[in-house]
Amino acid sequence: MIKHFFLLCSGVDQNLIKDCSNGEQNKYAGIGATVFFTALMASIASSYALYTVFDNIYTSIFFGILWGLLIFNLDRFIVSTIKKRNSKRQEIVQVIPRLILAMIIAVVISKPLELKIFEKEINQVLLAEKNQMTLDNKTQIAQQFTPEIEKINTEINFLKEELTTKENEVNALYETYIAEAEGRKGTKLLGKGPVYKEKREKHNVALAELNKLKNNNAGKIKVKEEAIASLIQQQKETETKTQPIISNFDGLMARTNALNKLPWLPSFFIFLLFLAIETSPIFAKLISSKSEYDYKLENQESIVKTWIQQQVHQREAILKTDINLNDKIYSDLKTEEELYNYKQKMARDLMKLQTDSFYKNQQEIL
Structure with a gap:
């Protein structure tokens, strides 16, 4: 039963092969087994690759089976159409296009399995890339909000400097009329004379202006500080919205690129393994008499x-x-x-x- 199934997989004429010797049947059964298991590996590899895309196990298995059947049909076609000729040159000519197709199939099969085999290493590369992308994303978002925040901070500093200047002016006037009263400056007459009253009046006017300026600037500073807080909140919300995009950066293309950043030798040997499996029926028919x-x-x-x-x-x-x-x-x-x-x-x-x-x-x- 199993032998008959593998003979079907090899694509031989059943009416002819059943009259051949047992050794001849075993040879083609072995070729059919290679075709079948190659298609099985292709189905598994495709299911994993599609799972990284759809993130749904049932959809991935369904399309993986379809892909395996396609590879099975291609391999069966390649093997069944290779015929022995009277000239090796003719055999090589007919094998070349089939060999190229077999190499393409080997690449398609091996790549998803490489992604699964080196999954932990790929996850580490992706984690480093995600961290860097998160930092770059925050920097880019900050560049959108930083100029406006700096502009508002400059305006706040200007208002504070205006208050400081006015306070210095009021303090200077205070020192002036106190020094006049003590006789240290101005007329240098001890007591609260007319000059003292004039300077104190000027101080009182400046103090009233200072209080009024404090009230006005305090309101303006509060509004501007609220604007800064709003911008900072918007910046954080933008970072929160864009973070899921970075977190989901683990699709098929991202994993393939991450695999290419790993040492190439292990992947190359895995590819050679599947290439040998895929092309073994072709070379078996080519070198046999x-x-x-x-x-x-x-x-x-x-x-x-x-x-x-x-x-x-x-x-x-x-x-x-x-x-x-x-x-x-x-x-x-x-x-x-x-x-x-x-x-x-x-x-x-x-x-x-x-x-x-x-x-x-x-x-x-x-």
């Missing part, structure tokens, strides 16, 4: 080819004979008097009818 099955297949094709050639030749002979007969028959009819007289009578009647019809048309016109 003509066997019992090949001779029987060649004999069957020769029988069909000869029969078709006979049919074509027979139809050509029938056509040629029919043409010759028709030529001779019409040549003999050309000399018969009865046929001549009959066609002459019919032509005369036709011309009479045409004349009568023309005469009637002319009468109607006139």
Whole structure:
């Protein structure tokens, strides 16, 4: 049962192989087993690759099985169409395109399995990339908000400096009228004279202006600080919204790129392994000599080819004979008097009818 299944996988003619020796059947059963297990590995590899894309196990398995069947059909076609020739050169020529196709299939199969085998190392590379992307993302978002925040901070600093300047002015006026009262500056007369009152009045006016400026600037600073807080909140919200995009940066392309950043030698040997598996049936048929099955297949094709050639030749002979007969028959009819007289009578009647019809048309016109 298993042997029969693998013979089906190899693509051999079942009617021919069943009459071959047991060794010949085992050879093609081995080729069929290689085709089957290659397709099985392709199905597993494709399911994993699709799972990284769809993130749904049932969808991945379904399309993985379809992909495995496609690879199975391609491999079976490649193996079944390689035929032994009388010349090695002819065999090599027919193998080259099939070998190229087998190499492409080997790459397609091996790459998803490499992603699974080196999954931990790939996750480490992706983690480092995600961290760097997070930092770069924060930097880029900050560049959008930082100029506005700095502008508002500059305005706040200007308001604070304005207050400081006014406070220094009020303090200077305070020191002036106190020094006048103590006789240390100004008139240098001890006591609260007219000059003292004048300077104190000026200080009181400046102090009132300072209090008013404090109230005004405090309101303005509060509004601007709230604007800064709002911008900072927007910046954080933007970072929160964009973070899931970075967190989901682990698709098929990202993992493939991460795999390429790892040492190439292990991946290369895995690829060589699948290339050897994929091309082994081709090389097995190429290097082996003509066997019992090949001779029987060649004999069957020769029988069909000869029969078709006979049919074509027979139809050509029938056509040629029919043409010759028709030529001779019409040549003999050309000399018969009865046929001549009959066609002459019919032509005369036709011309009479045409004349009568023309005469009637002319009468109607006139």
